[in-house]
Amino acid sequence: MVRFALTVVRHGETRYNKEKILQGQGVDEPLSATGFRQADAAGIYLSNVKFTHVFSSDLLRAKQTACTIIGKNKFCKDIVIQYDPRLRERKYGIAEGRPLSDLKAMAKAAGEQCPSFTPSGGETLDEVRARAKDFFEFLCLLLVEEEHQKGQAVLDMTGNGLETFEGKPVFPLRNHCSGLELNSDTDRAAKVLNANILVVSHGAYMRNWFGYFVLDLKCTLPSTLKKSQLSSVSPNTGVSHFIINLENGDLIKPEINCICLNQDDHLADVNTGNV
Known part of the structure; x- marks a missing residue:
């Protein structure tokens, strides 16, 4: 059994986000001042989580967000962030750098x-989903191979920073995510994790990735999650968290449990403006 936690965060706000201009892959806009505040807030929110692996899109807004989050972390300041083009935003072609209203007009005309x-x-939605599938399968294979190399050695919850720190629960989603009440079997199983992965990516990409989890891999969802939330784009620095089980290293049918989706409690004190 390989079991790992996956935390996925959308990048912070850019000027183009605020102005509702499509960025895609062709516009590499940096974070705005608000975006950096959001990334700081996300970093503080996740500061007690000891990540074993960190991956980010190689676009600037994601890289800046990932670096800011890790810079706030109590355990992982020296971890190497791996930048992967498979985590880039959906490519919007001729619509990139143009207002979202233009894309809507193009769609209506078609x-x-x-x-x-x-x-x-x-990119078509199927092409985006294929990229997400490829990245996720790469993650699963990576962890299975790592566990094989370690000879069944695993990290307990205290060892990877997910259970307690100075007597207090440290994984913030345990306190803030709706639907986090785990049953006894799940709770016992979650006490051993082989890895704890952070991924920083983009809104449209994440929506397609999570759709792949739910539709193709039959990911379980919190009972309080509304269908509208599943189809919505994450807010900037929204946090989603999953527990993933690979029974006997099965890469074909992973068991995925969504703990929370697009959570933004950490932004309560951030002046986000029109994100």
Whole structure:
């Protein structure tokens, strides 16, 4: 059995986010001042979590967010962030650098709905999902191989910073995520984790990735989660958390339990403006 925690965070706000301009892959805009405050807040929120692996999109807004989060962490300041192009935002082709309203107008002219419409030179939703699937399968294979190399050695919850720190629960989602009440079997199982992974990516990409989890891999969801939340784009620095089990190293049918989706409690004191 390989069991790992996966925390996925959307990058902080950029000027283009605030102005509702599409960035995709062709516009590499840095974080705004608000975006850095959001990343700081996310970093503080996750500061007691000892991540074993950190991955980020190689686009600037994601890289800056990942670096800021790790800079706030009590355990992982020296961890190497791995930048992976498979985590990039959906490519919007000719619509990149243009207002979202332009994309909606293009979709309407083509007789299609905006989320599923593909502008010229852009990626289809299936292509984005294929990238997400490829990255996730890479993660699973990486952890199975690492565990094989370690000869069944595992990290207990205290050892990886997920259970207690100075007598207090340190994984913030345990306190803030809706639907986090775990049953006794799940709670016992979660006391041993082989890895704890942080991924920083992008809104449209994450929505497609999570759709793959739910539709293809039958991920279980919190009972309080609304369907509208599942189809919504994460707010900037929204946090999603999953526990993933690979029974006997099974990469084909992983068991995925969503603890929370697009959580933004950490932004309560951040002046986000129009994100």
